[in-house]
Amino acid sequence: MAGAVPGPAATSRRSRPGRFRRWRRTRPFWGAFLVILGGAEILASVRAPLPVILHIGLQGMAGYLVPLLLLTCGVLLLATPAQRAFYAIVSIILALASWLTSNLGGFLIGMLLALVGGCLALAWTPRRRVPAGAAPPTVATETVALSDTVAPSGAEASSDAERAR
DSSP states (O other): OTTTTOOOHHHHHHHHHHHHHHHHHTTTTTHHHHHHHHHHHHHHSSSSSOOOOOOHHHHHHHHHHHHHHHHHHHHHHHHOGGHHHHHHHHHHHHHHHHHHHTHHHHHTTTHHHEEEEEEHHHHHHOOOOOTSOOOOOOOOOOOOOOTTTSSTTTHHHHHHHHHHH
16 A cells, blocks of 8 residues: 555644644744743742742732733734734843842743743744745846956056056
8 A cells, every 4th residue: 555645634634733833933933932931930939839938019919910921922922923022022121020020030040031032032033935936036246347447457467567668
């Protein structure tokens, strides 16, 4: 059965990873993933049952608000890649704010994850697709005319020197 054609079930299973790969490449996936991971880690450190951590008044509210906003920014980076610059900058600012509000930014791990994710999302650019039948863009070459001020080279230089004598 080497020449058998696979059925529809086999081809749909093969195309599933391809569809996810194509979807992932159309958005800042790894940046958003790290922002979500950093926000979750910061939120987990705020919820940690450690006796050293104090949450008083507005400081306690900010400790929950910053990681929740980081999680929201990560999801929005995936959902709306056209607005990635805004959400990436907001996530970088929130990651830096977590240093003061959320146990040293989730004990540094969450803050660093969110910072790296925000930077990756900010640096991400979508690929421009070239139509299948079109040739890649080429650089136009221009002919540059030599002017009288350019020194001639080679045999022309010697003939110019003989004329000057």
